[in-house]
Amino acid sequence: MKLIIAEKPSVSKNIADALKIKGRQDGYFEGNGYxxxxAFGHLLQLYDAKDYDDKMSTWKMENFPFIPQVFKYKVKSNPRDREKPDTGAKKQLKIIQSLMRRPDVDGIISACDYDREGQxxxxxxxxxxxTDKTVYRLLLNEWTPAxxxxxxxxxxxxxxxxxxQDAGVSRQWADWVIGxxxxxxxxxxxxxxxxxxxxxxxxLLPTLKIIYDRDKEIEKFVPENYYKLxxxxxxxxxxxxxxTYIEGKEEKFKxxxxxxxIQQKLIDKPGIVSDKQVQKKKEYPPFLFNLSNLQGYITNKYKGWTSDKVLKVAQSLYEKKFITYPRTASVALEESLVGKTAKVLETLTEDLPYKDEVKFVKSKRIFDNSxxxxxxxxxxxxxKPKKLSTDEEQVYQAIKNRFIMQFMPVAEYEETRIETKITGADLKGLFISKGKVQLVEGWKKVEKVQSKDTILPLVQVNDDVDLVKHEITTHVTKPPKQHTERTLLRVMETCGKNYDGEGTDEESLNAILSGFSIGTPATRxxxxxxxxxxxxxxTQNKNLLCTDLGRKLIExxxxxxxxxxxxxxxxxxxxxxxEKRSFTKDEFLQLIFDFTTKAVETIKNEKEITINEVASQRKPNEIIGKCPVCGHAVIEGQKGFGCSNWKNGCKFVIWKNDKFLATMKKKPTKTMVKALLKNGIAPVKGLTSKKGNKFDANLRYEKNADNEYFSWKMEFDK
Structure with missing residues (x-):
């Protein structure tokens, strides 16, 4: 009998399903020899400093640096009361311990995620x-039965x-010591x-510095005018x-x-086509997603997404067996996956209208161990998923589309470049015109990527042309853009090496694959x-900005x-x-301990400066919305959500013990009131009818025609 320990209940269910185990007990499945x-992720956590020594219960400067001789683990804390262990984790650990000690168990298999954290x-x-029993490792990239x-x-x-394991604990202990x-x-x-x-x-701090530096660049930026002819x-x-007029390579003139x-020299002068070049160019699809690129793509394409949310949704799709392991830095597949990939492609494209254009190829662009x-x-x-939530659908479709694109025809376009000289004018430069026509849509069909065509008329070299008009246009240089999660992830992934691209050039790929980055795909x-x-x-829209506290800290x-x-x-x-055995855990930790000790001494010897002053004043009331009667702010009080202008006689209020809502076992929430004030209507779930049945409805809170009070109106979606 083998005992398998998975990282989460959902994964253990996938393993049990694959093994066709039907018998579920308290905290485990059993059957067919397994x-x-x-676990629930981390069942154990590192000791807090005060667990090693009582004197660390209060922070005193003389107690630091504090570096334990041996790092110890305890049951993870209850999130609501950090002084107590989490009861669920404690119970599950006891179950695992009793299973490990069972005499019929002759081996233990760790089936946690195949990464540092999982290890x-x-x-x-x-x-x-x-345990003295043999411990094995199950290393999987996906949780499908096969x-x-x-x-x-x-x-x-x-x-x-x-x-x-050494890399995992080194990261964990180092972050504990520094933190x-x-x-x-x-x-x-x-x-x-x-x-x-x-x-x-x-x-945390180098990531903050990236945002700070960009903010500073924008602050220092001085816009300049430039001109084009x-x-x-x-x-x-x-x-x-x-x-557009160009001299040498310059088309922007200060x-x-x-x-x-130059304009004066153009008066009454004709032109001649001095050169024409037509080139066919290929456009390859963007590479397969790694986690950072997926997070960047989704946060850039859809409103309301953060990279944290993308990871959570991708993790859910992975645990539901619909995608492979998401916390990856790679944009290619292992060469051993060729056969499997061909079958996946066949399954996913059988219903597509353009399936005849999909062709499996064993390309180095897709399959490359290096x-x-x-x-x-x-x-x-x-x-194939039968039903997904809206969030899961958006992430799944992005991954599926990016996969299918790799096996569609390469997109092709024709690029035309015409040079026009002005006859009889003593000019150093000439006029350049560029045209582009899409010839083969190819992979762009998958996401209906629109290509903008610029069609030039059919001309030949030495054709005479008339100069119809000319004008000088004024432009202003633009500051760098604020970082978004997409651009920030790119800098973190490559430590700033060519972060504006899609991460496909050799230098940035090598940086990613050698681990030269800030954090890992899992932690960014x-x-x-x-x-x-x-x-x-x-955040401001999708932009990330440093706060005053962040700036003070850096400075x-x-x-x-x-x-x-x-x-x-x-x-x-x-x-x-x-991980690659070219550096040791002991060397790394010594480096961290020395750095921390030196850093603590440096801080102690610095002059007294206040970076953050925590005010002890009462928090101002949060504004919930605008009063529909007088336009003043509606705020939350102890007994209700009411107009802040009540002293001057405004009577608008939604009581927390509202009798109408109480008949349906509901109380007004901040979210509900916000929706009512903003949209005039609030969708409310889980109302209870007189018979005890649950139902959903849309509620309005409207002023009575014959007095100054408000009444509830209920509507249902058709």
Whole structure:
């Protein structure tokens, strides 16, 4: 009997289904020679500092640096009360321990995700519970039944994954040491008043610096005018085309006078076509998605998405067996997946209107071991989803479409470049006209990508043309754009190497695959979310901006290495090198401990400056919306949501114990009131009828015609 430990209940169910196990017990499945149990992600967490030593219960400058001799684990804390262990985690650990000790269990298989984090989750449970039984590792990229069965036939000894475990605990312990020490010392030194700590992290600060630097670039940017000279020419058969004046390679001129002098020379002068070049060009589809590119694509295309949400939705699709492992840095597939990929493609394209154009090819652009690090790119599995939520549908379709594009014809277009010289004018430059015509739509059909055609008239070299008109146009240089999650992820992924592209050039691919980055595909979204949560950055539409607190931290905090992309990139690369056995856990941790000790001493010796002053004043009431009677702000009080203008006689209020809603076992919520004030109508779910049945309805809160009070109106969707 083998005991399989999965990372989550949903994954253990996938494994049990593949093994055709029907028997479910409390905390595990059993049957057909296997027991399948699960964790809830991390069941264990590292000790807090005060667990090692009581003196660490209160933060005192003299207690730091604090680096444990041995790192220990405990049951993860209850999220509502960090002083107590999580009861669910405690219970599940006991179940796993009793299963591991069963005499009929002769081997344990860790089936946690095949990455650093998954390795640590499985190993921390198995080795902290202690066992003398052989431990194996199930390494899978997807949870389809066929893949689970294939994986179980090819399990490895867990000892072979020791470098992955070393990299995982190195990352975990390093972040604990830097976080605990520098967060504590920075808060003691630079914060006045009690409140949230000043968060200091190995990945957090360089990410903040990227946004800060872009904000500064925009602030310092001085717009400049530049000018262009545009001309319109007419051919013998009365067709017109436009051209832009160019000298050398320059078409933007700082001096308007220069172009005005050229304009004078154009008066009453004809033109001649001095050169014409026509080239057929190919457009290849964008590469398969890795996690960062998927997050960038979705957050850029749809409103309301964050990279954190994209990861959660992709994880859900992975656990439901519809896509392969999402936390990957690769944009290609392993060459061993050729046969499987062909079958997936056949299954996914059988109903497409353009299926005749889909052709499986074994291309180096798609299948290339040298461009795969640990996990292949994200692609769909052979299982077709029958029903998905709107969010899941958007992410799944993006992955599916990107996959199908690889096997569609390459798009082709014709590019025409015409050079027109002015006859009889002493000019250094000439006019350039460019045209583009799409010849083959190819992969663009998949997402109906529109190509803009610019059609030029049919002319030949030495054709005479008339100069119909010319004008000088004024333009202004534009500042760099604020970072969005898409552009920020790109910088994090490559530590700034050519982040404006799609990540397909060799230099940035090599940076990604060597691990020279800020964070990992799995942690970047979490980092961006944390920067927002701790108040270092804020969002404006899709743009990310530094807050005053974030700016002060960067300009004051003395440990400049933590803001440095190169420094952080080297640390991340060292973790990657531990996985590849070219660097050791001990060397890495010594580096971190020395850095932390030195950093703490530096902060202690710095002059007293306040980065953050936490005010202890009462929070102002949140404005819920605009009063429909007098236009003043509606705010939440103890007993209801009412107009702030009540002292002057406005009677608008929605009571929290509203009798009409109470008959349907509902109370008004902030969300409901916001919707009513903004849209005049609020969709409400889970109302209870007199018979006790649940139903949904749209509610309006409308002023009575004969008095100044309001009444509820109920509507139903057709």
């Amino acid at each position: 027991i399948v149990t699960w 640590v989750i499985g190993d921390s449970i198995i080795y902290n519970l202690k 893949e689970v069965m294939n994986g179980l036939e090819n399990i490895k000894l867990n000892t072979e994954l020791r470098p992955l 605990i020490n520098l967060t504590s010392v920075a808060t003691l030194k630079y914060q006045k008043g009690k409140g949230k700590a000043l968060n200091i992290g190995r990945v 545009q001309a319109t020419f007419k051919t013998k058969d009365e067709q017109e085309y436009e051209g 001096s308007k006078e220069t172009l005005e002098e 461009k795969v690090e640990s996990h292949s790119a994200i692609v769909p599995t052979y299982l 979204a979490e980092t961006i979310k944390k920067l927002k949560d701790v108040g270092y950055i804020t 004051t905090f003395p440990i400049k290495d933590l803001f440095n992309l190169e420094f952080t990139g080297r640390l991340e690369k060292s973790l990657n090198d531990i």
